[in-house]
Amino acid sequence: MTLLQVSNLSVDFFTTRQIVHAVRDVSLAVAAGERVGLVGESGSGKTTTALALMRMLKPPGRIVAGSARIGDLDLVGLKGPAIRAARLKTISYIPQGAMNSLSPVLRVREQMLDGLADHGIRLSAREAKARVDDALAGVGLAASVADLFPHQLSGGMKQRVCIAIAMMLDPKIIIADEPTSALDVISQRQVIQTLHMAQKRIGCGMVIIGHDMGLMAQATDRIIVMKDGRIVEDAPTRRLFAAPQHAYSAELIESVPTLGSRPSRPSGERPAAGAPFLELTGVSKTFGGGLLGGDSKQALAPIDLRIDAERPRVIAVVGQSGSGKTTLARIMLGLEPPSEGQFRYRGQDVSQLSVPERARFRREVQAIFQDPYASFNPFYRVDHALLMPLLHLGAAGSRTEAREAMEAACRDVGLNPREVLGRFPHELSGGQRQRLMIARALALKPRLIVADEPVSMVDASLRMTILNNLRALRQEHAISVVYITHDLATAYQVSDEVIVLYDGRLVEAGAPERVIEKPQHAYTRALVSAIPWPDPDRNWPLVEPDRASWNQPAVVQPGATCLG
Amino acid sequence: MTTARVETRGSQQAQRGPAWLGETLGYLRRNPSMIVGGLLLLTLVLFTGLGRLIVDTNAASPLSAPPAQPPGPDVPLGSDPQGRDILSVMILGTWLTVRTGLVAGALGVAVGSAIGLYAGYVGGRRDKAITWVVDVLLTVPAILLLVMIAAVVQTELTSLGMALIIAALAWRRPARQVRSQMLVIRNAGYIEMARLSGLGPLRIIFGEIVPNLLPFLISSFVTAVSAAILAGVGLEAMGLGPQNEPTLGMTIFWIMELSAFLRGMWWWIVPPLAILVVLFVGLYLVNAGLDELANPRLRRRA
Numbered sequence: 001m002t003l004l005q006v007s008n009l010s011v012d013f014f015t016t017r018q019i020v021h022a023v024r025d026v027s028l029a030v031a032a033g034e035r036v037g038l039v040g041e042s043g044s045g046k047t048t049t050a051l052a053l054m055r056m057l058k059p060p061g062r063i064v065a066g067s068a069r070i071g072d073l074d075l076v077g078l079k080g081p082a083i084r085a086a087r088l089k090t091i092s093y094i095p096q097g098a099m100n101s102l103s104p105v106l107r108v109r110e111q112m113l114d115g116l117a118d119h120g121i122r123l124s125a126r127e128a129k130a131r132v133d134d135a136l137a138g139v140g141l142a143a144s145v146a147d148l149f150p151h152q153l154s155g156g157m158k159q160r161v162c163i164a165i166a167m168m169l170d171p172k173i174i175i176a177d178e179p180t181s182a183l184d185v186i187s188q189r190q191v192i193q194t195l196h197m198a199q200k201r202i203g204c205g206m207v208i209i210g211h212d213m214g215l216m217a218q219a220t221d222r223i224i225v226m227k228d229g230r231i232v233e234d235a236p237t238r239r240l241f242a243a244p245q246h247a248y249s250a251e252l253i254e255s256v257p258t259l260g261s262r263p264s265r266p267s268g269e270r271p272a273a274g275a276p277f278l279e280l281t282g283v284s285k286t287f288g289g290g291l292l293g294g295d296s297k298q299a300l301a302p303i304d305l306r307i308d309a310e311r312p313r314v315i316a317v318v319g320q321s322g323s324g325k326t327t328l329a330r331i332m333l334g335l336e337p338p339s340e341g342q343f344r345y346r347g348q349d350v351s352q353l354s355v356p357e358r359a360r361f362r363r364e365v366q367a368i369f370q371d372p373y374a375s376f377n378p379f380y381r382v383d384h385a386l387l388m389p390l391l392h393l394g395a396a397g398s399r400t401e402a403r404e405a406m407e408a409a410c411r412d413v414g415l416n417p418r419e420v421l422g423r424f425p426h427e428l429s430g431g432q433r434q435r436l437m438i439a440r441a442l443a444l445k446p447r448l449i450v451a452d453e454p455v456s457m458v459d460a461s462l463r464m465t466i467l468n469n470l471r472a473l474r475q476e477h478a479i480s481v482v483y484i485t486h487d488l489a490t491a492y493q494v495s496d497e498v499i500v501l502y503d504g505r506l507v508e509a510g511a512p513e514r515v516i517e518k519p520q521h522a523y524t525r526a527l528v529s530a531i532p533w534p535d536p537d538r539n540w541p542l543v544e545p546d547r548a549s550w551n552q553p554a555v556v557q558p559g560a561t562c563l564g
Numbered sequence: 565m566t567t568a569r570v571e572t573r574g575s576q577q578a579q580r581g582p583a584w585l586g587e588t589l590g591y592l593r594r595n596p597s598m599i600v601g602g603l604l605l606l607t608l609v610l611f612t613g614l615g616r617l618i619v620d621t622n623a624a625s626p627l628s629a630p631p632a633q634p635p636g637p638d639v640p641l642g643s644d645p646q647g648r649d650i651l652s653v654m655i656l657g658t659w660l661t662v663r664t665g666l667v668a669g670a671l672g673v674a675v676g677s678a679i680g681l682y683a684g685y686v687g688g689r690r691d692k693a694i695t696w697v698v699d700v701l702l703t704v705p706a707i708l709l710l711v712m713i714a715a716v717v718q719t720e721l722t723s724l725g726m727a728l729i730i731a732a733l734a735w736r737r738p739a740r741q742v743r744s745q746m747l748v749i750r751n752a753g754y755i756e757m758a759r760l761s762g763l764g765p766l767r768i769i770f771g772e773i774v775p776n777l778l779p780f781l782i783s784s785f786v787t788a789v790s791a792a793i794l795a796g797v798g799l800e801a802m803g804l805g806p807q808n809e810p811t812l813g814m815t816i817f818w819i820m821e822l823s824a825f826l827r828g829m830w831w832w833i834v835p836p837l838a839i840l841v842v843l844f845v846g847l848y849l850v851n852a853g854l855d856e857l858a859n860p861r862l863r864r865r866a
Contacts, residue, residue: 336754362762374753379775385754389761439755 003205004030004053004091004173009066009076011045011052011229014059022048022061024229030173030205035196037237039252041459045229047096050175052076054093055083059301070172070226088115092166094159094176098207101162102150108147108161112136115168135164138201139194156187160194167198173404174199175207180215184320184486185530194533211460214489214532217241225249248461255464256534257493259517275347277309277447277480278332278365279280282341285327294545300324300331301505302341307482309364309447312474314481316491316512318527319501325484328501329450332482333367363393366441370453372433376425382433383421386440395444404420406454409443410436412477413469431462442477449473452484467494488531492516500524504548510557522549587736595856601849604842608658611839615655623649624656624810635831642831645822653810654835661812662725662843664796669789672734677781678741681769684746692762698739706733709797719804730792734778739785745780749773770829783851789849797840812836832838 011023023045031436038046053075055067068075070090078086080283089094095101100113109317110131116123123131135145139160141504159179166174175196180188192215208219216223216237223240225233225248233246244250283299288322301316301324307315319325330336331343332348343350345361351362366389369375376385386406389395396402407417420432428436434454441449451470455463471494473479485491491498491512498515500508505521508521519525592599615621623629629643636642641650683694713729714721748772749755758772774781799805800813801820815836819825824832 152639249680306705333760335759359762367751367756367760369756371753375757377754377758379772385757385761388758388763392762 001030001032002029003034004028004207005072006049006053006068006069007066008327009049009052009068010064011048011057012064013061022229023052025551026066026226026229028224028231028234030207032172032205033199033203034222035199035206035208035220037216037223038207038226039213039216039223040226041211041461043228044226044454046226047177048229049095049226050177050207052208053091053173054087056093056131078452081325083438085119088171089119089167089169090171091173091175092169092171094162094166094179095175096181098178102158104150106149107146108148108150108153111135112146112161112165115180119169124306129552131168135168135388136161138167139164139200140190140197154187156181156190157189159183159187163191163194163198167202167204170202173203173205173207177209178212179208185488185532186320187524188215188532189530195219212532213252213460214414214534215535216540217534218532225252241534241536251461253458253534254455257489258535259492259533264395274304275344277346278305278307279347280305280331280338280341281344281345283331283338283343285324285331285336287459299310299327299504303328303506307448307480309480312447312478313481313496314471314474315492316483316484316495317501318485318488318491318498319484322503323501324504325486325501326452327504329367329452329482329484332448333365333450334361359393362389363395363444364447366444366446366449368434368437368449368451368454370458372430372437373425373457375437376423376433380424381422381430382425382436383445386421386436387445389444390442405443406439412442413439414465417437429462431466434458434462434466435469438466438473442479443474445477446479448480448482450484451484453486455490456485456487463490470494488527489533500527506554506556507550508555510555513535514557520555522546522552524555526550579621591857595853597849597856598853599685600741601851601853604846608662608839608843610654612658615651616659619652620654621652621656623852624652628652632827632829634829642829643833644818644824644829645827646818648810649833650835654812654839656695657810657812657815657836658839658843660809661720661796662791664723664727664730664811665793665848667711667724668730668734668792668796669681669785671727671731671790673738673781673785675731676735676738676740677742677777677784679735680742681773683739684743684750685765685769686805689752695740695743698736701733702736702740706795707798707862709733710799711804714799720805721804723806723811725811726796726805726811727792730795732796734788734792739779741784742777745777746773750778762858779854779857783854786847786851786854790844790851793847795844812840 004500006026006028007379009023009026010021011395013020013022018383025537026045026049030038038049040046048061050059051061052063055078057063063076073086073090095266109132112135113123116128116131120541123297132146136143136145141157141160141164144162145157146154150161153161163176164178165437178192179195183191195206195208196219208216209497210216220237222234222236223248224231225240233244233249236247240249241253244253281304282302283300283305284298284302286296286298288296306423310502317325317328321448327336331338337351338346345353345365349356350361383406386409387399387402390402390405391399396405410417410420415432415435420428420436437454449470454470455466458466467490470483471482473481474496483491483495495512498508498510498512499506500515500521502523508515508524515524516528519528567820567825572778580585627648628834629639629647629649631643632645633639633643639649639651641654643649644653657708679698680696683691710729710733713732714726715731719723753770755772758768796805797813797816800811801816803817805811805817806815807814819833
């Protein structure tokens with residue numbers, strides 16, 4: 001039975017310079033109890049479609065054609081108060097980044113009852129309490145959560161509160177826009193399972209918007225792939241993964257790493273001689289504290305690590321936000337001094353390097369950051385970012401030499417120097433910017449590159465290209481890479497070694513075949529079982545994680561970079 | 565946000581080509597108040613600039629014209645009871661008043677930015693100390709301090725001295741604002757990248773951060789200039805200005821002192837008021853037009 005029938009929907013943005021056709025001629029149907037995934041990269045029109053259905057498009061956006069029917073109701077034709085009446089009751093929306101959609105000054109209970117009051121439902125205090133308790137139970141939260149403020153909840157809990165709010169009036173259709181972005185894999189799985197449970201309970205149709213094909217495989221019955229505002233494929237999930245019809249769908253599916261598909265790599269490793277390239281001995285970091293610093297927080301517990309330049313490897317450092325992985329990266333880059341312990345570069349304490357030695361350290365240890373847009377100064381053309389280190393760190397003798405090195409590095413990462421150089425950062429795509437950042441590091445001929453979440457802000461279809469660039473660093477240029485990520489699937493795919501951090505502590509370290517295929521530590525097991533692999537047939541049960549067991553001692557395999 | 569990306573992508577296509585001229589024209593088209601304000605200020609500049617070439621500004625001193633004359637062939641805008649030629653007073657006074665504003669505004673923004681940049685960049689205890697001092701000073705009413713300082717040094721005061729007195733307080737707001745802008749930019753990825761590229765603190769501040777603050781500094785400067793002119797005129801109207809220079813504020817002081825209203829000397833009252841109105845409206849409009857440039861949230865990209 002078709003619940004939602006969208007026909008030939010088109011949305012245009014009438015900007016001052018031109019008309020942008022954000023959504024073109026989109027037709028889709030959602031049946032009761034069905035979960036439909038809407039997939040595409042940023043700018044493909046998936047959120048715009050959802051906002052158009054909710055009648056929440058902001059000017060200059062406007063629906064220019066089409067209809068969207070739920071039963072007898074045409075959402076596109078609604079006017080004024082009728083739109084508000086339809087929202088939440090007929091169709092409801094869980095916005096992107098729902099964790100920021102809760103008002104910080106109201107208790108959860110008040111925010112949940114807001115929608116009821118707006119739809120003219122008057123309840124006695126007792127009835128209201130029962131209703132809120134029910135709704136919270138429906139998303140697996142305790143009734144006591146109703147009396148808390150949003151800042152007292154974790155990200156996953158806030159997301160579940162938003163789901164509960166969206167379901168308060170048993171809508172016929174729920175649209176969830178990237179419901180798990182910014183959540184770690186364990187909370188991500190809980191949220192998706194919660195959505196499923198709640199949907200089963202009220203029997204509505206559901207549209208899940210996302211870009212992660214792995215997650216979609218586990219979460220949906222049918223997937224609609226969008227590109228440039230058009231639907232390019234609409235197929236049952238199982239069939240889409242088995243035999244994608246459109247080239248773009250195939251590209252999206254291929255970009256997701258799968259278990260067991262790791263390319264084999266050479267294992268010929270020479271033993272290291274002399275002082276190691278980088279050595280961390282009992283390095284830890286504590287923020288705050290002291291006389292005026294307030295509460296102190298240990299971001300990184302003492303850790304030992306040793307990287308040899310003669311033995312280039314890709315080392316993935318995995319952990320959720322707050323696990324200390326970024327702190328570790330900043331210490332290795334010399335941006336943050338360790339609170340305790342010693343950080344040595346070629347046998348010398350990094351804090352005591354002389355000026356020329358420091359320049360050499362900077363040349364040999366470089367970085368790629370998470371946000372490729374923020375990494376470029378918007379005031380300058382992109383050349384500035386690439387030339388700066390070459391000139392200031394003494395890697396190039398003259399400007400011409402620097403320019404040649406820059407162009408060679410661009411070609412090394414598969415960019416045409418004539419196409420990308422001389423542009424302003426906003427003129428380039430996220431993928432191009434991130435590859436330029438790799439080129440920037442590469443031009444210095446470093447021995448180690450620390451890449452902090454280099455693909456998390458890049459469209460899914462470009463991720464593999466960039467990760468392959470990183471792999472090429474090791475294979476073709478003998479550069480070690482420390483790949484910081486929360487994404488175990490890509491860590492598994494690109495690394496020679498995985499280090500798992502939890503709450504600032506080392507949890508497990510070793511080869512990815514061991515750590516990810518046969519995890520020993522309880523935390524790693526929880527992480528690995530929560531990875532959404534692109535396998536629609538996989539059983540992905542909801543298990544409430546047993547957090548207490550995560551405190552067991554670290555498991556370190558012999559031969560690991562990390563020494564426990 | 566998906567929709568926003570679509571819009572910027574569209575505009576990126578259009579932005580290629582000879583960027584600066586097209587962008588400036590587009591900016592003016594979106595912010596017509598800038599054009600009106602600019603024209604008003606240009607009128608004043610021409611008035612005082614050309615006027616000084618054509619009219620003898622020595623006639624702005626007392627006893628250089630027959631006293632208290634209405635406009636006539638000898639004195640085009642009339643004269644005041646002490647025998648100053650009003651036209652000369654206006655030409656010279658506009659220049660003196662605007663110069664006071666420019667000097668005080670420039671000094672205030674320069675000193676304030678330097679303090680703000682320093683505090684924002686070093687952070688930590690030094691930042692806390694500087695911010696604390698600025699915050700305390702910000703609560704002190706400026707006019708109170710200005711009256712005290714001006715009253716002490718009054719006898720030998722020139723209009724440039726006035727500018728220095730006003731500048732002594734004009735740095736507070738820019739310092740606070742530049743510091744907070746600095747805190748935002750300091751954490752940007754490209755600053756970390758610059759550190760990793762071996763740049764020292766000075767190069768980072770002036771090469772990487774200041775260029776991005778320029779729109780903000782320009783707007784800050786216009787605000788500081790109009791605030792300085794206002795403070796200057798206010799002090800002078802109270803009689804605390806340079807006694808021997810015919811600034812606009814001193815003219816207003818003499819108008820009140822010598823009962824121009826009672827004597828119906830409209831030719832003496834109207835010109836300084838008209839010039840001040842044109843000056844402030846012009847500065848306000850220019851600043852309103854700069855708002856989009858200085859405030860990234862208002863920047864319309866599409």
